[in-house]
Amino acid sequence: MSNPNWRLGTKCIQEGWEPKSGEARVLPIYQSTTFRYETAEEMGDLFDLKAAGFFYTRLANPTTDAVERKVAALEGGVGAVMTSAGMAATTMSIVNIAHAGDHIISSSAVYGGTFNLFYKTLKELGIDCTFVAPDATEAELEAAFRPNTRLVFGETLSNPSLQVLDIELFAKVAHAHQVPLIVDNTFPTPINCRPFEFGADIVVHSTSKYLDGHASALGGIIVDSGRFDWAAAGKYPELTTPDETYHGIVYTEHFGNAAYITKCRTHLMRDLGMSPSPMNGWLLSQGIDTLHLRMPRHCENAMKVAKALQADDRIAWVSFPDLEGDPQHALAKKYMPNGTCGVISFGVKGGRESASKLQSHLKLAAIATHVADLRTCVLHPASTTHRQMNDEQLAEAGVRPDLVRFSVGIEDADDIIADIKQALDQL
Numbered sequence: 270m271s272n273p274n275w276r277l278g279t280k281c282i283q284e285g286w287e288p289k290s291g292e293a294r295v296l297p298i299y300q301s302t303t304f305r306y307e308t309a310e311e312m313g314d315l316f317d318l319k320a321a322g323f324f325y326t327r328l329a330n331p332t333t334d335a336v337e338r339k340v341a342a343l344e345g346g347v348g349a350v351m352t353s354a355g356m357a358a359t360t361m362s363i364v365n366i367a368h369a370g371d372h373i374i375s376s377s378a379v380y381g382g383t384f385n386l387f388y389k390t391l392k393e394l395g396i397d398c399t400f401v402a403p404d405a406t407e408a409e410l411e412a413a414f415r416p417n418t419r420l421v422f423g424e425t426l427s428n429p430s431l432q433v434l435d436i437e438l439f440a441k442v443a444h445a446h447q448v449p450l451i452v453d454n455t456f457p458t459p460i461n462c463r464p465f466e467f468g469a470d471i472v473v474h475s476t477s478k479y480l481d482g483h484a485s486a487l488g489g490i491i492v493d494s495g496r497f498d499w500a501a502a503g504k505y506p507e508l509t510t511p512d513e514t515y516h517g518i519v520y521t522e523h524f525g526n527a528a529y530i531t532k533c534r535t536h537l538m539r540d541l542g543m544s545p546s547p548m549n550g551w552l553l554s555q556g557i558d559t560l561h562l563r564m565p566r567h568c569e570n571a572m573k574v575a576k577a578l579q580a581d582d583r584i585a586w587v588s589f590p591d592l593e594g595d596p597q598h599a600l601a602k603k604y605m606p607n608g609t610c611g612v613i614s615f616g617v618k619g620g621r622e623s624a625s626k627l628q629s630h631l632k633l634a635a636i637a638t639h640v641a642d643l644r645t646c647v648l649h650p651a652s653t654t655h656r657q658m659n660d661e662q663l664a665e666a667g668v669r670p671d672l673v674r675f676s677v678g679i680e681d682a683d684d685i686i687a688d689i690k691q692a693l694d695q696l
């Protein structure tokens with residue numbers, strides 16, 4: 270059934286679950302921790318990685334397996350591992366190939382949770398991170414490398430600042446140093462950007478956002494392009510020398526171009542257990558069935574809202590990479606020619622206080638810390654997530670006091686615009 274030539278919309282619906290004759294048409298929820306075998310030999314072969322199959326849901330589950338194949342097909346990868354949350358996917362994607370004493374490089378324009386992971390938790394584990402500007406030049410990127418650098422990390426479209434990563438440049442410099450580029454592709458989703466086409470080696474997602482789309486289930490996923498040559502790079506002994514906890518298997522020899530993603534599952538899921546529930550795997554699959562319909566609508570609505578705001582003299586500024594004239598526009602068009610996503614930001618005249626008040630006057634748009642799902646929501650960072658900071662500290666963090674983050678949903682755009690207008694009228 271599966272077909273690499275299918276277009277994205279067909280893959281969203283048809284990839285993943287392939288029922289045999291007489292089996293359920295819709296992906297079943299295998300709500301079971303464990304799986305039964307008839308002989309000890311069959312079970313033994315699974316533990317030795319000699320045979321593929323399910324034996325314990327911490328490592329793999331048929332429901333989760335189907336959604337992993339769907340996302341791998343959409344990104345164009347050789348395999349994927351779903352995790353309990355986006356943060357688990359990012360963590361595993363790194364500790365799979367970086368250890369105490371190693372060093373990583375990351376764009377500084379990353380999700381707040383990712384920044385904390387790199388700045389604090391990985392440091393505590395002995396992995397140092399150098400942050401570089403998302404628009405770093407080749408020379409600036411080069412200067413960040415050390416002999417023990419193991420990978421480079423960035424977000425296609427950063428949350429919440431919507432900085433576009435120059436994936437080709439980051440990949441080129443990473444590859445010159447024989448390390449992979451890992452890209453968090455949460456905001457554009459594979460519908461709007463497929464980072465492997467521009468040289469990225471590993472993609473991670475928080476599926477809690479557009480992929481699920483309904484804000485129903487937390488989840489994350491790691492996808493392996495299968496293109497990075499771990500053996501030739503000569504710096505990844507965990508993939509190229511025997512793993513004594515699996516009877517001396519060498520991942521690159523045994524699993525070929527799926528070495529990285531196989532080790533993620535067999536080693537890290539075994540030892541760290543950041544596994545998703547089968548129910549959340551099913552909800553994710555259900556969400557992705559309509560991803561190709563939802564993403565264009567998010568982009569179209571966001572553009573209508575951005576233009577309406579630009580034309581309103583009570584608005585100080587609007588930032589959305591899809592707008593012509595936006596400083597990010599050219600880069601956004603290169604990597605996301607069909608649009609970026611539904612998240613925009615704008616400033617309200619009257620500054621911090623007016624922006625804060627605007628939130629409470631909105632009726633359709635809900636105040637929520639979540640972004641990137643089908644319901645429109647709003648957040649004024651200066652009075653919520655960043656409320657302990659004064660204007661000076663906000664400026665250092667790159668958050669303007671009057672900034673309103675607006676995640677445009679897929680309701681009727683005219684109702685979203687009318688909601689903002691009536692809220693502005695009350696200021």
Ligand SMILES: *Cc1c(COP(=O)(O)O)cnc(C)c1O
Pocket residue numbers: 354355356357380382383424427428453455456474475476477478487488489
């Ligand atoms: C939300 C988010 C994460 C973290 O994902 P969770 O599912 O909340 O753990 C990571 N990266 C980006 C870009 C995000 O937006």
